[in-house]
Amino acid sequence: MERDWKRSVGGSAVSHIHYSVMKNEALKWLAPQKDNALLVDGTLGEGGHSHAFLEAFPTLNVIGLDADSSIQEKAKARLAEYGSRMKFQNIWFDDFFKTTQEDSVHRILLDLGISVFHYQQSQRGFSFAQEEKLDMRLNPQSGESAWDLVNSWDPDDLANVIYKWGEERYSRRIARAIQAARPVNRADELADVISRSVPPAYRRGRIHPATRTFQALRMQVNQEMPRLQRVLQEAFRSLEVGGRLGIIAFHSLEDRAVKQFFNHLHRDCLCLPEAPRCTCGDVHRGMLCFKKPLIPQPEEVGENSPSRSAKFRVIEKLIPQVDMP
Numbered sequence: 001m002e003r004d005w006k007r008s009v010g011g012s013a014v015s016h017i018h019y020s021v022m023k024n025e026a027l028k029w030l031a032p033q034k035d036n037a038l039l040v041d042g043t044l045g046e047g048g049h050s051h052a053f054l055e056a057f058p059t060l061n062v063i064g065l066d067a068d069s070s071i072q073e074k075a076k077a078r079l080a081e082y083g084s085r086m087k088f089q090n091i092w093f094d095d096f097f098k099t100t101q102e103d104s105v106h107r108i109l110l111d112l113g114i115s116v117f118h119y120q121q122s123q124r125g126f127s128f129a130q131e132e133k134l135d136m137r138l139n140p141q142s143g144e145s146a147w148d149l150v151n152s153w154d155p156d157d158l159a160n161v162i163y164k165w166g167e168e169r170y171s172r173r174i175a176r177a178i179q180a181a182r183p184v185n186r187a188d189e190l191a192d193v194i195s196r197s198v199p200p201a202y203r204r205g206r207i208h209p210a211t212r213t214f215q216a217l218r219m220q221v222n223q224e225m226p227r228l229q230r231v232l233q234e235a236f237r238s239l240e241v242g243g244r245l246g247i248i249a250f251h252s253l254e255d256r257a258v259k260q261f262f263n264h265l266h267r268d269c270l271c272l273p274e275a276p277r278c279t280c281g282d283v284h285r286g287m288l289c290f291k292k293p294l295i296p297q298p299e300e301v302g303e304n305s306p307s308r309s310a311k312f313r314v315i316e317k318l319i320p321q322v323d324m325p
């Protein structure tokens with residue numbers, strides 16, 4: 001899932017470049033139901049969603065998380081005017097929620113993936129068009145980089161990652177071509193190696209032949225799926241009764257994980273799925289705020305075309321935390 005569609009949101013006076021997806025839907029379904037409530041924006045980025053919430057709800061307090069300290073600096077500058085209503089933490093979202101008190105947070109928003117900042121300004125090799133060193137870490141201080149994977153991993157392991165996270169059907173031949181071309185230092189070099197390794201018809205396809213491989217490497221480097229699996233449990237645990245968790249996903253694997261987790265919370269009793277509260281005496285922990293995921297309105301897709309792959313789901317917590325099976 002490439003997300004380099006985010007357009008500039010202003011002229012030279014505006015330094016943020018990320019288009020916040022499904023902002024109106026997030027404001028509607030995650031609107032606080034009390035004064036002085038807490039929203040945790042688990043994927044702060046340049047702060048677009050947080051900004052909208054702080055503007056719309058004058059007593060709301062927000063904690064904004066991001067694994068990437070560089071983008072968080074941009075959000076800090078943008079949101080400085082909100083003073084103590086806005087707090088920041090440079091942390092992975094799953095690590096944050098692991099330590100929050102249970103039944104304590106009113107609203108949580110996760111807008112998964114990366115920002116246009118990463119493609120255009122981070123210089124970490126997220127975009128296959130750039131002459132940048134391969135890195136792709138959101139937190140460049142720790143963990144294996146894309147360079148490490150590409151240049152030192154066994155080709156079978158590399159192929160498995162490209163297949164698993166990128167759903168790339170030419171994963172094996174791409175991994176072999178990478179091995180033969182080592183060292184592969186820059187993003188544009190890697191894109192070139194990939195392009196030359198796939199059949200000509202695939203090269204002329206709808207998307208660049210390196211798109212899926214780049215996505216897979218980024219997901220592996222940042223452990224995106226394992227972190228999502230962990231944060232689902234921990235974020236829901238942190239919600240107070242009546243609290244809501246809203247997630248915008250762009251990748252089918254991510255949306256499937258969210259859907260399965262939410263459905264499990266919603267269906268875990270004998271009551272009809274339509275029932276607002278459990279009356280069967282069985283454990284019923286969450287209520288889906290709507291059955292099918294919301295998708296962007298045609299106007300939003302017209303304005304910001306790749307937002308078309310966004311899916312937004314929201315669950316509300318119904319009872320205090322009980323041990324998960």
Ligand SMILES: C[S@@+](CC[C@H](N)C(=O)[O-])C[C@H]1O[C@@H](n2cnc3c(N)ncnc32)[C@H](O)[C@@H]1O
Nearest residue numbers: 020043045046047048049066067092093111114
């Ligand atoms: C799609 S952008 C969010 C954009 C933001 N909602 C806005 O409107 O400006 C996702 C952000 O979350 C961060 N991020 C991604 N995965 C993360 C994780 N597991 N923990 C913390 N931050 C993460 C990325 O660094 C990126 O800045």
